[in-house]
Amino acid sequence: MMRHTCRLRGDSWQAGFGGLDRPKSARSVDIQLFAQPAPRPVERRRYLEVLMRSSLPVAACLTLLAACSHNVPQHKSSGPDAKIEGAKPIELENNAGLVSGIVTYPGGDRVDWKLIELPAGKRGRLDLAMSWKTPRPGLQLMFDVFDEFNTPIVLKPTATRRSREASIDSARGKYFVRVYAKRRGDAGQYKMRVEFHEQTVAPPPPEPDIPLPPVLAEVPRPVCPKFNVEDDTCKKVCDPTAPAGWPGCPPGSGPGGAPPPKCPVFNTQDPTCKSVCDPTAPPNWPGCPKAPPPPPVTVRITKIDVVGSTTAIVIATGSDQKVTAQWTAILVDSTGHAVPNGAIKITRINKTSMLGTVGLISGTVSANPYVKLTPPTP
Numbered sequence: 001m002m003r004h005t006c007r008l009r010g011d012s013w014q015a016g017f018g019g020l021d022r023p024k025s026a027r028s029v030d031i032q033l034f035a036q037p038a039p040r041p042v043e044r045r046r047y048l049e050v051l052m053r054s055s056l057p058v059a060a061c062l063t064l065l066a067a068c069s070h071n072v073p074q075h076k077s078s079g080p081d082a083k084i085e086g087a088k089p090i091e092l093e094n095n096a097g098l099v100s101g102i103v104t105y106p107g108g109d110r111v112d113w114k115l116i117e118l119p120a121g122k123r124g125r126l127d128l129a130m131s132w133k134t135p136r137p138g139l140q141l142m143f144d145v146f147d148e149f150n151t152p153i154v155l156k157p158t159a160t161r162r163s164r165e166a167s168i169d170s171a172r173g174k175y176f177v178r179v180y181a182k183r184r185g186d187a188g189q190y191k192m193r194v195e196f197h198e199q200t201v202a203p204p205p206p207e208p209d210i211p212l213p214p215v216l217a218e219v220p221r222p223v224c225p226k227f228n229v230e231d232d233t234c235k236k237v238c239d240p241t242a243p244a245g246w247p248g249c250p251p252g253s254g255p256g257g258a259p260p261p262k263c264p265v266f267n268t269q270d271p272t273c274k275s276v277c278d279p280t281a282p283p284n285w286p287g288c289p290k291a292p293p294p295p296p297v298t299v300r301i302t303k304i305d306v307v308g309s310t311t312a313i314v315i316a317t318g319s320d321q322k323v324t325a326q327w328t329a330i331l332v333d334s335t336g337h338a339v340p341n342g343a344i345k346i347t348r349i350n351k352t353s354m355l356g357t358v359g360l361i362s363g364t365v366s367a368n369p370y371v372k373l374t375p376p377t378p
Contacts, residue, residue: 081113306362
């Protein structure tokens with residue numbers, strides 16, 4: 001049997017409770033309401049008469065009862081881990097960790113924040129599994145996950161009445177987990193297990209073992225092993241030390257068969273200088289190699305606004321980073337893969353930021369807050 005107590009003060013007795021008399025020495029009285037079966041027929045009439053004549057005090061009491069059960073602030077008894085800045089680390093040993101705790105909305109400790117820091121430079125799948133026990137059936141606990149930039153991670157959890165599991169693919173860096181009681185009356189004791197499965201890269205295949213060729217039975221005599229004008233076999237060899245007009249060097253060549261010098265003094269009017277890159281050469285001179293285009297860059301979205309049927313975004317890069325309106329911009333996820341229909345139209349470029357629009361809803365952009373910028377092909 002459940003019992004509630006409501007205290008009535010002052011003139012609330014004037015509405016009358018049948019034959020009940022107000023205590024002379026008391027300025028207030030407690031009314032105890034019981035959740036019990038309806039009274040018997042004879043008592044029911046008396047019960048209804050009392051209830052009708054006292055409708056105002058009883059209604060006020062029930063209103064106070066309803067309010068009293070929800071007036072506890074959700075963080076009244078919480079510690080520093082009620083906020084993300086005070087998140088408690090989950091220590092990983094052999095890439096696994098286990099924590100437990102209690103969250104209670106009625107008790108004023110609704111939220112526990114946890115911090116997961118994955119091994120530096122590692123990437124893989126992060127599995128989270130939470131189970132809980134509640135003081136009575138029907139109560140629910142939940143958890144959600146945020147990355148190190150405080151961006152919510154979109155999860156596809158598997159849930160039962162008293163457990164919840166989720167995985168994050170290509171996880172890296174830091175993650176914050178918020179464990180909380182879902183509704184005002186929820187409370188429970190939870191256990192959370194975290195496992196990190198690192199992605200392994202297969203080693204390259206071994207180099208093939210190629211046997212040495214067989215030794216030849218007879219090696220012919222080498223031709224001009226060392227240049228010597230007295231060696232007849234050297235007459236068909238153009239050695240750098242050969243004299244001018246040597247038969248082994250091309251006709252008209254200089255000493256050692258060297259070709260005539262090209263562009264002895266740089267001059268843009270000299271055709272032989274077109275293949276020479278001189279420090280004084282003008283821009284885009286054919287003899288100078290073209291500078292390679294800068295590599296693509298991936299930057300973060302700093303602001304999201306909805307404008308009509310499109311989503312306006314602010315990207316954290318600009319003209320100071322040599323980005324122009326001719327660059328191609330596309331929305332990508334945390335693994336660098338392009339988001340379908342994520343082409344971005346650049347509308348303005350500032351020194352440190354740029355503006356653009358994308359034909360996706362803001363929720364999709366928030367879940368994938370990265371932009372890949374690719375320079376134009378030269």
